[in-house]
Amino acid sequence: MxxxxxxxxxxxxxxxxxxxxxxxxxxxxxxxxxxxxxxxxxxxxxxxxxxxxxxxxxxxxxxxxxxxxxxxxxxxxxxxxxxxxxxxxxxxxxxxxxxxxxxxxxxxxxxxxxxxxxxxxxxxxxxxxxxxxxxxxxxxxxxxxxxxxxxxxxxxxxxxxxxxxxxxxxxxxxxxxxxxxxxxxxxxxxxxxxxxxxxxxxxxxxxxxxxxxxxxxxxxxxxxxxxxxxxxxxxxxxxxTMPSDELLAAANAGELSxxxxxxxxxxxxxxxPRARDVVGAFHRQLYDYEQYHDLNKDQGLYPEFVPEMGDDMQREAELFVEHIVFDKEGGLTDLLTSRAAFVNDHLAAIYGIEGDFSSEFEQVELGEAERSGLLTRLGFLASKATARQPDSIHRGVFVNLRILCAALPPPPDDATGLPPGEKATNRERVEAHTGKGTCGEACHGTMINPAGFAFEHYDAIGRYRTTDNGVPVNAADVYRLGGEPRSYADAIEFSQLLAESSEAHACYARRWVEFAHGREVGAKDRELIQELGEASRGGASTKDLILQVVSSTSFLARVPAEAR
Structure with a gap:
Protein backbone atom coordinates (compact mmCIF):
# COMPACT_ATOMS: atom_id res chain seq x y z
CA MET A 1 0.00 0.00 0.00
CA THR A 241 -17.70 4.11 12.15
CA MET A 242 -15.19 4.49 14.98
CA PRO A 243 -15.56 2.58 18.26
CA SER A 244 -17.90 4.06 20.82
CA ASP A 245 -16.59 5.29 24.16
CA GLU A 246 -17.91 2.08 25.72
CA LEU A 247 -16.12 -0.11 23.19
CA LEU A 248 -12.85 1.74 23.72
CA ALA A 249 -13.32 1.31 27.48
CA ALA A 250 -13.80 -2.42 26.96
CA ALA A 251 -10.55 -2.55 25.01
CA ASN A 252 -8.74 -0.59 27.72
CA ALA A 253 -10.07 -3.01 30.32
CA GLY A 254 -8.84 -6.05 28.41
CA GLU A 255 -12.37 -7.28 27.78
CA LEU A 256 -11.58 -8.36 24.20
CA SER A 257 -8.86 -10.79 25.19
CA PRO A 273 -29.73 -0.19 14.95
CA ARG A 274 -26.55 0.75 13.09
CA ALA A 275 -25.87 -2.92 12.45
CA ARG A 276 -29.07 -3.11 10.40
CA ASP A 277 -27.72 -0.40 8.14
CA VAL A 278 -24.43 -2.21 7.57
CA VAL A 279 -26.05 -5.60 6.99
CA GLY A 280 -28.37 -3.82 4.60
CA ALA A 281 -25.39 -2.27 2.82
CA PHE A 282 -23.83 -5.72 2.39
CA HIS A 283 -26.92 -7.06 0.65
CA ARG A 284 -27.50 -3.84 -1.28
CA GLN A 285 -24.07 -4.15 -2.87
CA LEU A 286 -24.15 -7.92 -3.27
CA TYR A 287 -27.56 -7.92 -4.94
CA ASP A 288 -26.99 -4.73 -6.92
CA TYR A 289 -29.88 -2.54 -5.80
CA GLU A 290 -28.29 0.38 -7.66
CA GLN A 291 -29.47 -1.19 -10.90
CA TYR A 292 -33.10 -0.85 -9.79
CA HIS A 293 -33.02 2.83 -10.68
CA ASP A 294 -33.29 4.73 -13.97
CA LEU A 295 -34.95 1.82 -15.72
CA ASN A 296 -36.46 2.43 -19.14
CA LYS A 297 -39.65 0.50 -19.83
CA ASP A 298 -41.91 0.72 -22.87
CA GLN A 299 -44.86 2.78 -21.64
CA GLY A 300 -47.10 1.33 -24.31
CA LEU A 301 -46.58 -2.15 -22.88
CA TYR A 302 -46.11 -1.22 -19.23
CA PRO A 303 -48.04 1.98 -18.42
CA GLU A 304 -48.09 1.06 -14.72
CA PHE A 305 -44.31 1.36 -14.48
CA VAL A 306 -43.42 4.82 -13.16
CA PRO A 307 -39.96 6.31 -12.48
CA GLU A 308 -40.28 6.30 -8.68
CA MET A 309 -40.65 2.53 -8.71
CA GLY A 310 -36.87 2.20 -8.57
CA ASP A 311 -36.97 3.63 -5.04
CA ASP A 312 -39.95 1.42 -4.21
CA MET A 313 -38.19 -1.74 -5.38
CA GLN A 314 -35.06 -0.91 -3.42
CA ARG A 315 -37.07 -0.22 -0.29
CA GLU A 316 -38.91 -3.51 -0.73
CA ALA A 317 -35.59 -5.36 -0.98
CA GLU A 318 -34.21 -3.58 2.10
CA LEU A 319 -37.26 -4.37 4.20
CA PHE A 320 -37.23 -7.99 3.06
CA VAL A 321 -33.58 -8.52 4.02
CA GLU A 322 -34.03 -6.75 7.36
CA HIS A 323 -37.06 -8.92 8.11
CA ILE A 324 -35.22 -12.15 7.30
CA VAL A 325 -31.93 -11.34 9.07
CA PHE A 326 -33.13 -9.45 12.14
CA ASP A 327 -36.82 -10.18 12.70
CA LYS A 328 -36.90 -13.82 11.66
CA GLU A 329 -33.20 -14.48 12.45
CA GLY A 330 -32.95 -16.40 9.21
CA GLY A 331 -30.26 -16.96 6.63
CA LEU A 332 -29.67 -17.60 2.96
CA THR A 333 -32.29 -20.35 2.69
CA ASP A 334 -34.93 -17.87 3.82
CA LEU A 335 -33.62 -15.17 1.50
CA LEU A 336 -34.04 -17.57 -1.42
CA THR A 337 -37.39 -19.10 -0.46
CA SER A 338 -39.42 -16.84 1.83
CA ARG A 339 -42.67 -15.47 0.41
CA ALA A 340 -42.84 -12.61 2.91
CA ALA A 341 -42.83 -9.30 1.06
CA PHE A 342 -43.25 -5.58 1.67
CA VAL A 343 -45.33 -3.67 -0.85
CA ASN A 344 -46.97 -0.33 -1.46
CA ASP A 345 -49.65 0.54 -3.98
CA HIS A 346 -47.26 0.57 -6.96
CA LEU A 347 -45.70 -2.80 -6.19
CA ALA A 348 -48.92 -4.49 -5.11
CA ALA A 349 -50.45 -3.76 -8.51
CA ILE A 350 -47.61 -5.49 -10.36
CA TYR A 351 -47.56 -8.42 -7.96
CA GLY A 352 -51.30 -8.76 -8.55
CA ILE A 353 -52.19 -8.45 -4.87
CA GLU A 354 -55.76 -7.41 -4.22
CA GLY A 355 -56.65 -4.91 -1.53
CA ASP A 356 -56.29 -1.26 -0.63
CA PHE A 357 -52.69 -0.08 -0.50
CA SER A 358 -51.09 3.34 -0.12
CA SER A 359 -47.58 4.75 -0.49
CA GLU A 360 -46.73 3.12 2.86
CA PHE A 361 -45.22 -0.37 2.82
CA GLU A 362 -47.15 -3.28 4.25
CA GLN A 363 -46.02 -6.84 4.86
CA VAL A 364 -47.82 -9.44 2.76
CA GLU A 365 -47.41 -13.07 1.78
CA LEU A 366 -46.92 -13.70 -1.93
CA GLY A 367 -48.51 -16.63 -3.76
CA GLU A 368 -46.57 -19.88 -3.50
CA ALA A 369 -47.12 -20.73 -7.17
CA GLU A 370 -45.55 -17.47 -8.36
CA ARG A 371 -42.94 -16.20 -5.91
CA SER A 372 -40.12 -17.61 -3.83
CA GLY A 373 -37.42 -15.44 -2.31
CA LEU A 374 -35.37 -12.56 -3.60
CA LEU A 375 -34.88 -13.93 -7.13
CA THR A 376 -38.61 -13.64 -7.83
CA ARG A 377 -38.92 -10.06 -6.59
CA LEU A 378 -39.55 -7.09 -8.83
CA GLY A 379 -36.21 -5.35 -8.29
CA PHE A 380 -34.06 -8.19 -9.56
CA LEU A 381 -36.43 -9.09 -12.39
CA ALA A 382 -37.07 -5.56 -13.69
CA SER A 383 -33.42 -4.52 -13.47
CA LYS A 384 -32.39 -7.58 -15.48
CA ALA A 385 -34.70 -6.86 -18.38
CA THR A 386 -34.87 -4.62 -21.42
CA ALA A 387 -37.53 -2.03 -22.12
CA ARG A 388 -39.80 -4.70 -23.63
CA GLN A 389 -38.49 -8.19 -22.76
CA PRO A 390 -36.96 -10.19 -19.92
CA ASP A 391 -33.16 -10.33 -20.14
CA SER A 392 -32.55 -14.03 -19.60
CA ILE A 393 -28.82 -13.68 -20.19
CA HIS A 394 -28.23 -11.05 -17.51
CA ARG A 395 -30.56 -12.83 -15.11
CA GLY A 396 -28.50 -15.97 -15.61
CA VAL A 397 -25.21 -14.13 -15.26
CA PHE A 398 -26.37 -12.60 -11.98
CA VAL A 399 -27.31 -15.98 -10.52
CA ASN A 400 -23.98 -17.47 -11.55
CA LEU A 401 -21.85 -14.62 -10.25
CA ARG A 402 -23.73 -13.31 -7.21
CA ILE A 403 -25.59 -16.39 -5.95
CA LEU A 404 -23.20 -19.21 -6.91
CA CYS A 405 -19.82 -17.44 -7.27
CA ALA A 406 -19.33 -19.37 -10.51
CA ALA A 407 -16.29 -18.55 -12.61
CA LEU A 408 -17.59 -17.00 -15.81
CA PRO A 409 -15.21 -15.57 -18.40
CA PRO A 410 -15.91 -12.02 -19.61
CA PRO A 411 -18.04 -11.77 -22.76
CA PRO A 412 -16.09 -11.63 -26.03
CA ASP A 413 -15.37 -8.22 -27.53
CA ASP A 414 -17.51 -9.01 -30.57
CA ALA A 415 -20.58 -10.07 -28.56
CA THR A 416 -23.77 -8.69 -30.07
CA GLY A 417 -27.30 -8.16 -28.80
CA LEU A 418 -30.20 -10.44 -29.50
CA PRO A 419 -31.56 -10.20 -33.03
CA PRO A 420 -35.22 -9.26 -33.50
CA GLY A 421 -37.71 -12.05 -33.65
CA GLU A 422 -41.25 -10.76 -33.53
CA LYS A 423 -42.85 -14.19 -33.81
CA ALA A 424 -40.50 -15.98 -31.44
CA THR A 425 -40.65 -16.25 -27.68
CA ASN A 426 -37.96 -14.61 -25.60
CA ARG A 427 -36.46 -18.02 -24.85
CA GLU A 428 -36.36 -18.99 -28.51
CA ARG A 429 -34.53 -15.79 -29.41
CA VAL A 430 -31.91 -16.34 -26.67
CA GLU A 431 -31.39 -19.99 -27.60
CA ALA A 432 -31.02 -19.17 -31.29
CA HIS A 433 -28.36 -16.58 -30.52
CA THR A 434 -26.39 -18.24 -27.69
CA GLY A 435 -27.61 -21.83 -27.24
CA LYS A 436 -26.49 -25.17 -28.56
CA GLY A 437 -24.70 -25.00 -31.86
CA THR A 438 -23.65 -21.37 -31.44
CA CYS A 439 -20.27 -19.91 -30.50
CA GLY A 440 -21.65 -19.03 -27.06
CA GLU A 441 -22.71 -22.57 -26.22
CA ALA A 442 -19.86 -23.31 -23.77
CA CYS A 443 -21.00 -20.86 -21.08
CA HIS A 444 -24.49 -19.95 -22.20
CA GLY A 445 -25.70 -23.44 -22.95
CA THR A 446 -24.76 -24.99 -19.62
CA MET A 447 -24.59 -22.14 -17.10
CA ILE A 448 -26.00 -18.78 -18.11
CA ASN A 449 -29.06 -19.72 -20.13
CA PRO A 450 -30.39 -22.49 -17.86
CA ALA A 451 -30.17 -20.16 -14.85
CA GLY A 452 -31.81 -17.32 -16.76
CA PHE A 453 -34.57 -19.39 -18.35
CA ALA A 454 -35.88 -20.30 -14.87
CA PHE A 455 -37.34 -16.76 -14.77
CA GLU A 456 -39.23 -16.80 -18.09
CA HIS A 457 -42.49 -16.49 -16.17
CA TYR A 458 -41.60 -12.86 -15.33
CA ASP A 459 -41.84 -10.09 -17.90
CA ALA A 460 -39.76 -6.94 -18.24
CA ILE A 461 -41.20 -5.34 -15.08
CA GLY A 462 -41.27 -8.58 -13.07
CA ARG A 463 -44.98 -9.26 -13.52
CA TYR A 464 -45.93 -12.94 -13.61
CA ARG A 465 -47.03 -14.30 -16.97
CA THR A 466 -48.12 -17.68 -18.31
CA THR A 467 -47.67 -17.01 -22.03
CA ASP A 468 -45.05 -15.30 -24.16
CA ASN A 469 -46.05 -14.10 -27.62
CA GLY A 470 -49.12 -16.34 -27.42
CA VAL A 471 -47.12 -19.44 -26.49
CA PRO A 472 -47.15 -21.10 -23.03
CA VAL A 473 -44.04 -20.08 -21.09
CA ASN A 474 -41.30 -22.69 -20.82
CA ALA A 475 -39.19 -22.06 -17.69
CA ALA A 476 -37.91 -25.65 -17.26
CA ASP A 477 -34.23 -26.50 -17.54
CA VAL A 478 -31.30 -28.30 -15.95
CA TYR A 479 -28.40 -26.83 -13.95
CA ARG A 480 -25.50 -28.75 -12.43
CA LEU A 481 -25.42 -28.45 -8.62
CA GLY A 482 -23.50 -30.62 -6.19
CA GLY A 483 -21.85 -32.39 -9.10
CA GLU A 484 -25.20 -33.61 -10.44
CA PRO A 485 -27.59 -32.23 -13.08
CA ARG A 486 -30.66 -30.91 -11.31
CA SER A 487 -33.88 -30.27 -13.23
CA TYR A 488 -36.58 -27.76 -12.35
CA ALA A 489 -39.84 -26.56 -13.82
CA ASP A 490 -39.61 -22.87 -12.94
CA ALA A 491 -38.06 -20.24 -10.68
CA ILE A 492 -39.83 -21.61 -7.61
CA GLU A 493 -38.17 -25.00 -7.96
CA PHE A 494 -34.88 -23.47 -9.06
CA SER A 495 -34.79 -21.19 -6.00
CA GLN A 496 -35.41 -24.21 -3.78
CA LEU A 497 -32.57 -26.12 -5.45
CA LEU A 498 -30.27 -23.14 -4.94
CA ALA A 499 -31.29 -22.96 -1.29
CA GLU A 500 -30.35 -26.63 -0.87
CA SER A 501 -27.05 -26.38 -2.74
CA SER A 502 -23.61 -26.26 -1.16
CA GLU A 503 -22.52 -23.85 -3.89
CA ALA A 504 -24.98 -21.10 -2.97
CA HIS A 505 -24.21 -21.30 0.74
CA ALA A 506 -20.44 -21.34 0.14
CA CYS A 507 -20.85 -18.28 -2.09
CA TYR A 508 -22.83 -16.41 0.56
CA ALA A 509 -20.18 -17.33 3.12
CA ARG A 510 -17.42 -16.17 0.80
CA ARG A 511 -19.08 -12.80 0.37
CA TRP A 512 -19.30 -12.31 4.13
CA VAL A 513 -15.60 -13.13 4.49
CA GLU A 514 -14.81 -10.57 1.78
CA PHE A 515 -16.99 -7.93 3.40
CA ALA A 516 -15.81 -8.54 6.97
CA HIS A 517 -12.14 -8.34 5.99
CA GLY A 518 -12.50 -5.68 3.31
CA ARG A 519 -10.46 -7.67 0.80
CA GLU A 520 -10.71 -10.39 -1.81
CA VAL A 521 -10.61 -13.94 -0.47
CA GLY A 522 -7.53 -16.11 -0.89
CA ALA A 523 -6.53 -19.75 -0.69
CA LYS A 524 -6.13 -19.63 3.09
CA ASP A 525 -9.76 -18.55 3.48
CA ARG A 526 -11.07 -21.79 1.97
CA GLU A 527 -11.33 -23.69 5.25
CA LEU A 528 -13.32 -20.92 6.94
CA ILE A 529 -15.55 -20.48 3.88
CA GLN A 530 -16.25 -24.20 3.81
CA GLU A 531 -17.14 -24.22 7.51
CA LEU A 532 -19.41 -21.21 7.11
CA GLY A 533 -21.04 -22.62 4.00
CA GLU A 534 -21.81 -25.92 5.71
CA ALA A 535 -23.21 -24.09 8.72
CA SER A 536 -25.39 -21.93 6.50
CA ARG A 537 -26.66 -24.92 4.58
CA GLY A 538 -27.41 -26.59 7.89
CA GLY A 539 -29.65 -23.74 8.96
CA ALA A 540 -27.29 -21.21 10.54
CA SER A 541 -28.61 -17.68 10.38
CA THR A 542 -26.87 -14.74 8.76
CA LYS A 543 -26.14 -13.45 12.26
CA ASP A 544 -24.53 -16.78 13.15
CA LEU A 545 -22.27 -16.57 10.12
CA ILE A 546 -21.15 -13.04 10.97
CA LEU A 547 -20.39 -14.01 14.56
CA GLN A 548 -18.41 -17.03 13.37
CA VAL A 549 -16.35 -14.77 11.10
CA VAL A 550 -15.49 -12.22 13.81
CA SER A 551 -14.45 -14.89 16.30
CA SER A 552 -12.28 -16.71 13.76
CA THR A 553 -8.50 -16.70 13.70
CA SER A 554 -8.40 -14.81 10.42
CA PHE A 555 -10.33 -11.90 11.96
CA LEU A 556 -8.36 -11.77 15.21
CA ALA A 557 -4.80 -12.07 13.90
CA ARG A 558 -2.56 -11.26 10.99
CA VAL A 559 0.45 -12.92 9.44
CA PRO A 560 3.82 -11.18 9.81
CA ALA A 561 4.60 -8.95 6.84
CA GLU A 562 7.73 -10.94 6.05
CA ALA A 563 5.68 -14.16 5.80
CA ARG A 564 3.29 -12.85 3.14
Missing part, protein backbone atom coordinates in the same frame (compact mmCIF):
# COMPACT_ATOMS: atom_id res chain seq x y z
CA UNK A 2 1.56 3.31 -1.01
CA UNK A 3 2.00 5.73 1.87
CA UNK A 4 0.29 9.09 1.45
CA UNK A 5 2.28 12.11 0.46
CA UNK A 6 2.74 14.34 3.47
CA UNK A 7 4.27 17.37 1.78
CA UNK A 8 2.46 20.41 3.11
CA UNK A 9 1.20 22.49 0.20
CA UNK A 10 0.09 26.07 0.59
CA UNK A 11 1.40 28.92 2.70
CA UNK A 12 -0.25 28.89 6.15
CA UNK A 13 2.30 28.69 8.94
CA UNK A 14 0.34 26.11 10.85
CA UNK A 15 0.32 23.73 7.89
CA UNK A 16 4.13 23.83 7.84
CA UNK A 17 4.23 23.27 11.59
CA UNK A 18 1.85 20.38 11.24
CA UNK A 19 4.04 18.86 8.57
CA UNK A 20 7.00 18.70 10.90
CA UNK A 21 4.92 16.95 13.54
CA UNK A 22 3.61 14.25 11.20
CA UNK A 23 6.66 13.31 9.13
CA UNK A 24 7.64 10.55 11.53
CA UNK A 25 4.20 8.95 11.32
CA UNK A 26 4.31 9.05 7.52
CA UNK A 27 7.65 7.28 7.47
CA UNK A 28 6.40 4.61 9.83
CA UNK A 29 3.38 3.87 7.67
CA UNK A 30 5.66 3.65 4.65
CA UNK A 31 7.54 0.87 6.43
CA UNK A 32 10.79 2.84 6.84
CA UNK A 33 11.45 2.33 10.52
CA UNK A 34 10.17 1.29 13.91
CA UNK A 35 6.69 0.26 14.99
CA UNK A 36 3.47 2.22 14.94
CA UNK A 37 1.43 3.14 17.97
CA UNK A 38 1.30 1.37 21.31
CA UNK A 39 0.45 -2.33 20.90
CA UNK A 40 -1.43 -3.84 23.80
CA UNK A 41 0.40 -6.16 26.12
CA UNK A 42 -0.75 -9.75 26.38
CA UNK A 43 -1.29 -12.75 24.19
CA UNK A 44 -4.30 -11.54 22.22
CA UNK A 45 -7.54 -13.42 21.57
CA UNK A 46 -6.34 -16.26 19.34
CA UNK A 47 -8.49 -19.41 19.42
CA UNK A 48 -6.74 -22.53 20.70
CA UNK A 49 -4.77 -24.31 18.00
CA UNK A 50 -4.65 -21.28 15.69
CA UNK A 51 -2.01 -21.54 13.01
CA UNK A 52 -0.60 -19.21 10.40
CA UNK A 53 -1.89 -21.38 7.58
CA UNK A 54 -5.44 -20.29 8.46
CA UNK A 55 -4.87 -16.58 7.87
CA UNK A 56 -4.63 -14.85 4.51
CA UNK A 57 -2.25 -11.91 4.22
CA UNK A 58 -3.79 -8.45 4.21
CA UNK A 59 -2.84 -4.82 4.52
CA UNK A 60 -1.80 -3.55 7.93
CA UNK A 61 -3.17 -0.13 6.96
CA UNK A 62 -6.63 -0.32 5.34
CA UNK A 63 -7.93 3.17 4.59
CA UNK A 64 -11.29 4.44 5.71
CA UNK A 65 -13.80 4.56 2.88
CA UNK A 66 -15.44 7.95 2.30
CA UNK A 67 -18.60 6.73 4.06
CA UNK A 68 -16.51 5.57 7.03
CA UNK A 69 -14.62 8.86 7.09
CA UNK A 70 -17.89 10.80 7.18
CA UNK A 71 -19.31 8.67 9.99
CA UNK A 72 -16.06 8.80 11.95
CA UNK A 73 -15.74 12.58 11.72
CA UNK A 74 -19.35 12.95 12.85
CA UNK A 75 -18.83 10.70 15.88
CA UNK A 76 -15.33 11.90 16.76
CA UNK A 77 -16.42 15.54 16.78
CA UNK A 78 -19.82 14.60 18.23
CA UNK A 79 -21.65 16.40 15.43
CA UNK A 80 -25.36 15.98 14.80
CA UNK A 81 -24.86 14.97 11.16
CA UNK A 82 -22.20 13.81 8.76
CA UNK A 83 -20.29 16.89 7.53
CA UNK A 84 -20.72 15.94 3.86
CA UNK A 85 -17.24 17.10 2.88
CA UNK A 86 -16.34 13.84 1.16
CA UNK A 87 -18.75 14.72 -1.64
CA UNK A 88 -15.92 16.84 -3.06
CA UNK A 89 -13.19 14.23 -2.41
CA UNK A 90 -11.53 12.24 -5.15
CA UNK A 91 -14.10 9.50 -5.74
CA UNK A 92 -13.63 6.13 -4.09
CA UNK A 93 -13.21 3.48 -6.79
CA UNK A 94 -15.16 0.23 -6.55
CA UNK A 95 -12.77 -2.69 -6.13
CA UNK A 96 -14.92 -5.77 -6.63
CA UNK A 97 -18.36 -6.29 -5.15
CA UNK A 98 -18.00 -4.14 -2.01
CA UNK A 99 -16.98 -0.54 -1.43
CA UNK A 100 -14.67 -1.37 1.50
CA UNK A 101 -12.13 -3.36 -0.55
CA UNK A 102 -8.72 -2.29 0.77
CA UNK A 103 -7.02 -2.87 -2.59
CA UNK A 104 -8.97 0.00 -4.14
CA UNK A 105 -8.83 2.42 -1.21
CA UNK A 106 -5.56 4.20 -1.87
CA UNK A 107 -4.52 7.70 -0.85
CA UNK A 108 -3.70 9.54 -4.05
CA UNK A 109 -2.05 12.98 -3.99
CA UNK A 110 -5.42 14.51 -4.83
CA UNK A 111 -7.17 12.71 -2.00
CA UNK A 112 -4.46 13.67 0.45
CA UNK A 113 -5.07 17.29 -0.47
CA UNK A 114 -8.78 16.71 0.14
CA UNK A 115 -8.03 15.35 3.61
CA UNK A 116 -5.87 18.39 4.43
CA UNK A 117 -8.48 20.90 3.42
CA UNK A 118 -11.25 19.02 5.21
CA UNK A 119 -9.20 18.80 8.41
CA UNK A 120 -8.56 22.54 8.41
CA UNK A 121 -12.20 23.34 7.66
CA UNK A 122 -13.50 21.03 10.39
CA UNK A 123 -11.02 22.33 12.96
CA UNK A 124 -12.05 25.93 12.21
CA UNK A 125 -15.76 25.09 12.25
CA UNK A 126 -15.71 23.29 15.60
CA UNK A 127 -13.57 25.83 17.44
CA UNK A 128 -15.64 28.76 16.11
CA UNK A 129 -18.81 27.34 17.70
CA UNK A 130 -18.82 27.23 21.50
CA UNK A 131 -21.53 24.59 21.56
CA UNK A 132 -19.59 22.28 19.22
CA UNK A 133 -16.36 22.91 21.10
CA UNK A 134 -17.95 21.98 24.42
CA UNK A 135 -18.96 18.60 22.98
CA UNK A 136 -15.35 17.51 22.44
CA UNK A 137 -13.79 19.16 25.51
CA UNK A 138 -14.72 17.08 28.57
CA UNK A 139 -16.11 19.10 31.46
CA UNK A 140 -13.89 17.30 33.97
CA UNK A 141 -10.54 18.37 32.51
CA UNK A 142 -8.03 19.62 35.11
CA UNK A 143 -8.02 23.35 35.83
CA UNK A 144 -4.35 24.17 35.18
CA UNK A 145 -3.50 25.19 31.56
CA UNK A 146 -0.76 22.58 31.06
CA UNK A 147 -2.69 19.74 32.72
CA UNK A 148 -5.85 20.73 30.85
CA UNK A 149 -4.07 20.74 27.49
CA UNK A 150 -2.42 17.40 28.13
CA UNK A 151 -5.67 15.78 29.28
CA UNK A 152 -7.45 17.03 26.15
CA UNK A 153 -4.71 15.68 23.86
CA UNK A 154 -4.73 12.29 25.58
CA UNK A 155 -8.51 11.87 25.59
CA UNK A 156 -9.23 13.23 22.14
CA UNK A 157 -6.18 11.48 20.71
CA UNK A 158 -7.36 8.12 22.00
CA UNK A 159 -10.66 8.57 20.23
CA UNK A 160 -9.07 9.90 17.03
CA UNK A 161 -6.52 7.08 16.77
CA UNK A 162 -8.85 4.45 18.27
CA UNK A 163 -6.15 3.59 20.84
CA UNK A 164 -4.14 5.39 23.57
CA UNK A 165 -1.40 7.69 22.36
CA UNK A 166 2.23 6.80 22.93
CA UNK A 167 4.28 9.17 25.05
CA UNK A 168 6.04 10.52 21.96
CA UNK A 169 2.72 11.12 20.19
CA UNK A 170 1.32 12.89 23.24
CA UNK A 171 4.37 15.16 23.43
CA UNK A 172 4.29 15.93 19.71
CA UNK A 173 0.63 16.91 19.70
CA UNK A 174 0.99 18.79 22.98
CA UNK A 175 3.81 20.85 21.48
CA UNK A 176 1.62 21.65 18.49
CA UNK A 177 -1.23 22.54 20.85
CA UNK A 178 1.00 25.11 22.55
CA UNK A 179 1.90 26.63 19.18
CA UNK A 180 -1.76 27.26 18.50
CA UNK A 181 -1.66 30.77 20.03
CA UNK A 182 1.09 31.68 17.54
CA UNK A 183 -0.64 30.12 14.56
CA UNK A 184 -4.04 31.66 15.23
CA UNK A 185 -3.48 35.18 16.50
CA UNK A 186 -6.21 36.68 18.59
CA UNK A 187 -7.92 33.45 19.58
CA UNK A 188 -8.17 32.20 23.14
CA UNK A 189 -4.97 30.16 23.73
CA UNK A 190 -6.85 26.99 24.66
CA UNK A 191 -9.22 27.27 21.67
CA UNK A 192 -6.28 27.98 19.37
CA UNK A 193 -4.50 24.91 20.72
CA UNK A 194 -7.56 22.75 20.17
CA UNK A 195 -7.82 24.04 16.59
CA UNK A 196 -4.20 23.22 15.85
CA UNK A 197 -4.51 19.76 17.42
CA UNK A 198 -7.76 18.95 15.61
CA UNK A 199 -6.27 19.83 12.26
CA UNK A 200 -3.34 17.56 12.96
CA UNK A 201 -5.33 14.62 14.28
CA UNK A 202 -7.77 14.69 11.36
CA UNK A 203 -5.05 14.39 8.76
CA UNK A 204 -2.86 11.92 10.62
CA UNK A 205 -2.36 8.52 8.98
CA UNK A 206 -3.51 7.01 12.28
CA UNK A 207 -6.89 8.63 11.69
CA UNK A 208 -7.15 8.06 7.94
CA UNK A 209 -6.06 4.41 8.19
CA UNK A 210 -7.19 1.58 10.46
CA UNK A 211 -3.74 0.57 11.64
CA UNK A 212 -3.36 -3.14 12.53
CA UNK A 213 0.11 -3.71 13.98
CA UNK A 214 -0.81 -6.41 16.47
CA UNK A 215 -0.16 -7.17 20.11
CA UNK A 216 3.31 -8.45 20.84
CA UNK A 217 5.44 -10.98 18.95
CA UNK A 218 4.21 -13.65 16.57
CA UNK A 219 2.94 -16.95 17.99
CA UNK A 220 2.63 -20.00 15.80
CA UNK A 221 3.20 -17.88 12.71
CA UNK A 222 0.54 -15.30 13.67
CA UNK A 223 0.47 -11.89 15.33
CA UNK A 224 -2.70 -11.44 17.42
CA UNK A 225 -4.42 -8.10 17.05
CA UNK A 226 -4.60 -5.83 20.06
CA UNK A 227 -7.82 -5.20 21.91
CA UNK A 228 -8.06 -1.71 20.42
CA UNK A 229 -7.47 -3.02 16.91
CA UNK A 230 -10.22 -5.62 17.39
CA UNK A 231 -12.57 -2.99 18.79
CA UNK A 232 -11.88 -0.85 15.74
CA UNK A 233 -12.34 -3.73 13.34
CA UNK A 234 -15.63 -4.72 14.97
CA UNK A 235 -16.89 -1.16 14.97
CA UNK A 236 -16.22 -0.53 11.30
CA UNK A 237 -17.76 -3.88 10.38
CA UNK A 238 -20.97 -3.53 12.42
CA UNK A 239 -21.42 0.25 12.61
CA UNK A 240 -19.23 1.61 9.76
CA UNK A 258 -10.55 -14.04 24.10
CA UNK A 259 -12.40 -15.12 20.98
CA UNK A 260 -15.41 -15.88 23.19
CA UNK A 261 -15.37 -12.34 24.56
CA UNK A 262 -15.11 -10.93 21.04
CA UNK A 263 -18.11 -12.98 19.95
CA UNK A 264 -20.14 -11.85 22.97
CA UNK A 265 -19.28 -8.22 22.26
CA UNK A 266 -20.23 -8.68 18.61
CA UNK A 267 -23.59 -10.15 19.60
CA UNK A 268 -24.37 -6.98 21.51
CA UNK A 269 -23.22 -4.78 18.63
CA UNK A 270 -25.56 -6.60 16.25
CA UNK A 271 -28.47 -5.41 18.39
CA UNK A 272 -27.58 -1.79 17.70
Missing amino acids: PAPSFSMTGSPRWRRALGAGLCAAALLLAGCTGSVGAPDEGDGPLPAGAAGAQVEGRSMFPRLSHAQWENTVRDLLRLDDRPGLSASFTTDPLGGVFDNNEAALLVTPGLWGDYQLAAEELAAMVTADEGKLDRIVPADLPAGPEARAQAFIERFGERAFRRPLTDDERDTYLALFHRGKELFDGEDPFVAGVRAALGAFLQSPHFVYRVEIGAGPAKGGLIPLSGHEIATKLSYLFWN TSEAVRATAEGMLED
